[in-house]
Amino acid sequence: MSVFVSREISENEISIKSAFGYSTDLVVRIIRSGENPRFSVLIAHIDGLVDKDLVARSIIRPIGMKDTATIEMPPSPAYIYDDLRNRLLESSEVKEATRMADVLLHISSGDCAVIVEGVDSALICSVRSWMTRTPENPTTEPAIKGPKEGFTETIRVNTSLLRRRIRDPRLWIEETVVGEVSKTDIAIVYLKGIANEKVLQEVRERIGRVKVDSLQESGQLEELIEDAPWSLFATVLTTERPDKVAGSLFEGRVAILVDGSPTALVVPATFLQFLMATEDYYQRFTASWFIRLVRGVAFLVALALPSVYVAITTYHQEMLPTPLVLSIAAQREGVPFPAAIEALTMIFFLEVLLEGGVRLPTAVGSAISIVGALILGQAAVEAGLFSAAMVIIVALTAIASFTIPLFSLSNTVRILRIVLTIVSGFLGLFGVAAVLFGLFIHLAAMRSFGIPYFEPLAPVVLPDLKDAITRAPWWAMKQRPELIAHDNVVRIGDDQKPTPPRSPQKPSPAGTVGQQRSSQQKQQKGNASNPDEQQSSSDQRPSSLGPATQKERQPRSRRKSRR
Template structure:
């Protein structure tokens, strides 16, 4: 698998090598002539109408020619006018010997004394200038100076914080991530107020230059895991990164498996909880769903709601989700196997009812099941793609009408409609959509095996699926951890969730440095109490 992955990577790099010569900006130095710099910038952007260039003079006697450049819609025009144009064009007494100021001295004076902006960067080449300009900064050029100033005055329109749509919680917080990287990381920092929460950023994509951030808690996250994550991110060689799914497909351990090996979420509290367990989160600018890794199989059946309910209710709901997974995966295939190959295992009254229902059905059971399953998948997809006001109504009414009409027309039996509906409803109980999709896909394989070999085919498929799942890894962590390999201390928060005062250990394969949850809190509490006692004395 690794050899195949390396061959694909080499082919992609070879394909992109020619493109890089055209799409990668070479580090060309800035010119001292203002007009030549402006001509170079305008030519690179093709004289785009949203590239705003304003040439002006500044100083008490207007000695120096300068220009401000920004992209309309990315930079704040009002702040650019107030903090740059107004400050530089007004007759501010700079110093008595202003005539002796060189363009370089004027640029440094602007950076240190004139521009009341929190972040001002000195730019030395066109590559850096283009990146900051496209990031929303306002660029200031001075005639005669081969450097420029980048002023952080971004004003990109972003979506406001709303309630989660795919991970709904009744008692939990109602905020979800947005497309803004800074907003997302700030929401996590608001929950974990610790200087040990570190953030490292990089840019991936030779054209898009997408900002990608790695967040982890220093002292809890494994150093080996961090090195592996950084190595995989550094090996990504693509021209565009438009979402976290691109990163996910590049860094996943096995991209041939339908099972998800990286957890995605839209909830800040889920990210915070996983960071505190020693996991690493990858944020991608422009995407409201960060990546959490490593991910284990049981994580996809755990919901944020579990930690806002009592331990008994949370454990009960987890059992229901796991049972629903098996119903979704094996429900239709077991029905096909019993009816087609093992009718003697069905109780006689039920068998008589099933036989009477199938009188006049022109198709075998497998064709009947596939017909209904594909119909339901079409209705589900149509409900998602249609406007929200009518999507649910169309999917529900369509399922009822088509199911009843199919039974009345003698195309399918009523028992098949019940089985397909039960498996479909069971799939909705899985909290994470990526695992729901994988289960929906794998059940078709189980149905085909059941139609060929009966219960033996279902058993063969279950054994093959179990062997495949055991072989999976997520950044070196076994996918079925802590069930295989079994670890007794980690069973406190797997299928059953114990009361929180008993959740004293982090997963030992995830966080290999600071495994105890309460150690830091107890020590810090003792230190605070001791300091208060000393102060009272």
């Protein structure tokens, strides 16, 4: 097989066909057209990846209609080639390729190759069209309040979903190909001017380093580019939600889309992000504030409750109030296993139930809950194999772990829970504390693409604490995460906290307050008293956001001078 496109059309035909091993879905057609002289054109594409109608209409028909007889001088092949490229091919996107490998890549990507006899270059027309899934409600991250669309398996659809959310040319998309054989499209998406250039460079380098034969899912890429490959914690955020990716871009993060995967990767990731649901940003902040606290406590419960229970009941009985200790002792009466073994067995049952629930088709899924919850749970207690308290503890743990919004973290918690329970069976609360201590050291030591993983808790970044364990109202979150977007942190204009209009009838008490306010607001308040000028004041509002957006573009001078 020759390296370049040959001038001989039959040679090209053989090259392409043999490269694909005469696969049945490869369509190669040679059209002889025109009079005086006749010229030959080879058309190659893969059935199923192209819009056949479009091929017939925009490629084959123009070639057939090319009437060389009307031209006085017999046209050269190069003339025909140029004419096809510049005028005749009715395709929105026409590229050229001279290397045979590129031609083959385009054909297998769903483009149509057009090769004119006597020209050692191929025209590539984009006529891609294949079965795609429409964006559906993201199943792994459902939201009560918020957009109901999720990424699909097609990278082009996914980038379009992002474009629709950010209508600004500063949304930049860099595409590369990863996978020696699969040749999977990878898109690095970021907001130019907000994304940290160092992080971006790191992303490019790490992706460029990847050498694999194929890439089926973004999870594979995640394992190949993450910071801590041996850690139980994921240092790359994964999401199915375009709105979450868009929000992350505005925080200065970089998204990586992988063709064929409905899951986007977002870096740098911080630990607390794994405890945040997208919905937190759409609910009113009072609700989010509370729900995030609940989720934080639930995280600790999911992680440590069985181990703390085991430790206290077998080593530190004096820590419990007397009625409780007697109640637990009464339930444990006759249970044949030590509490640690009991807990581990129950946790194993729980894991089996969860895994069974995931693997089962939904139609028989409800059987799992009946068999698992009713029969196993109740019968085990009644048979005296397990204590009711342990069933309550493990059930509570399971429910608490469902509150963790991201699956990767709840998987981590599932493993750590078992580790903690084993250690607590050996060493009691001392062991639990030791493991948790080690865990915190580990979390604080990790980095994700150069950003401390436990930020803003360690190191403490005061402004970022507004969106950490709890969430501040939107009008108070004036900054992007400082360590991530450190050149461009201001995101919200001044005085965004809404206030009701002040009554013009009572100027005197308002006057004293107004003196403390900015002169601009005072002017607006004065305008509000005059109905004619009220219009103009509301006209000023959008333009007053102008300086804020300008601030976005330029780094704040104070910040610059400090560094």
